[in-house]
Amino acid sequence: MQIEKRRDDGALTVVLSGRLNTTTAPELEADLADLDGVRELVLDLAALEYISSAGLRTLLLLHRKMSAQGGMKLRHVAPGIMEVFKMTAFTKFLTIEE
């Protein structure tokens, strides 16, 4: 999985490409371990092809972390990924934008 980050003051945009699964979820967590000063975390998922429960776990952890210091939102979620969010009721608390 590729992770591209763009920082713009208090906003951090992270573009994910590929698969967020058991192998790559720890990589993402490590890459985003330091969110000091980030008030808004935006995950651009246009190029995310696949997510498993390991990835959902990471999203939940990130969401919790960001709730304490600002907020997190997801953009450009592909239909297949959206299906997984819906079936696991992650849509209840994730902020998902077009």
Added chain:
Amino acid sequence: MSRFFAFPGMKRMETARAFRANPDQINGLCAFLSEALHDCEAPEKYFTVMELAADEIFSNIVKYAYGDVPPKSAGDAVVVELSAGDGLLELRFEDRGAPFNPLTAAPPDLVSGVEREIGGLGIFIARSVMDEVRYSREGGRNVLTLVKFVERA
């Protein structure tokens, strides 16, 4: 030519491979499945859900049936078999770990918001995307069977 005929349907096929009971085998498992699904000409729309179900089941098997410490011996393998035909895709997982039925695991919390406990999602996802899920214990082995009914594309 193909627009005049119904989509041909899948090739009857069976293929199996053994994977070490370790999470680092997930990518290899998904690649094996992807290739097998191509070979039996399963409709594209089933690829992701089959991979996802396999991923979640395999992750669960290696986590619980063998304990949290990955096994070192070559005998600790999970045999994954894909069968295609008769309008369905069947995935079978067989391992010699401790008796373990993933289907009796506690269901996940889908009611709470962000404060929920995270467990149980993997099996829940596998069950949600497949049509039938069955467990049996046969001759010292855990056998988990997942079935997806396939419509003509």
